[in-house]
Amino acid sequence: MALDNTKFYKSSYGKYGVSARGVNWNSEFSQVVRFEVISDLLGDELKSSKIVDAGCGFGELYAYWQKCESLPLEYVGLDCLQNSVDISTKRFGDSPNCSFTCRDVLRDDLPVADWYVSSGALNILSSFETWLFLEKMLKFSKKGIVFNVLQGYIRSENFNYQTKEDMKEFAKDKNLEIVIVDGYLKNDMTIRMVKKNVK
Secondary structure, eight states, X not given: OOOOHHHHHHHHHHHHOSSTGGGTOXXXXXXXXXXXXXXXXXXXXXXXXXXXXXXXXXXXXXXXHHHTTOOOSEEEEEESOHHHHHHHHHHHTTSTTEEEXXXXXXXXXXXXXXXXXXXXXXXXXXHHHHHHHHHHHHHHEEEEEEEEXXXXXXXXXXXXXXXXXXXXXXXXXXXXXXXXXXXXXXXXXXXXXXXXXXO
16 A cells, blocks of 8 residues: 555654655665766766656755756746645756656646656556656656656665666567666666667
């Protein structure tokens, strides 16, 4: 059974405020490590693309890119919690080519972008919701998606673990090129899926 998304994040925000722990990361370190891997997998595409951040939380990925002076051409942060969108807009709304909007990736139409990225948003989804989430990101991306997810054969009542084998099978079924990076944190992997017709 997947956790209730709204209760899960509102509870952590109530305890920790605008911080890594406020969006249920174990620490700022683990959050930044995941951002580094996502950025590496985007490579030169990062600065030359419109990128949608699905499950943007408080806009920390944008803050990381801003700090690294590696901002995309356009950044759109999506989150299903209006509170997160309001906070992110207050923090970064004056930045050029940066916007935040409230959307439920599983249910709503989404903006079209070159790339969709997601960090941490898959961790409390059900297995069915995981594949729907990935399909929705792929549908609205021109080039591909980059995301992280918990890795392993662990069965958890609260958290969503996926295997490399299942990810590779999904990519094969969708005719996508796939790169999987792991080893940077325990039980975590970051994946890039690219549409093969993209030049």
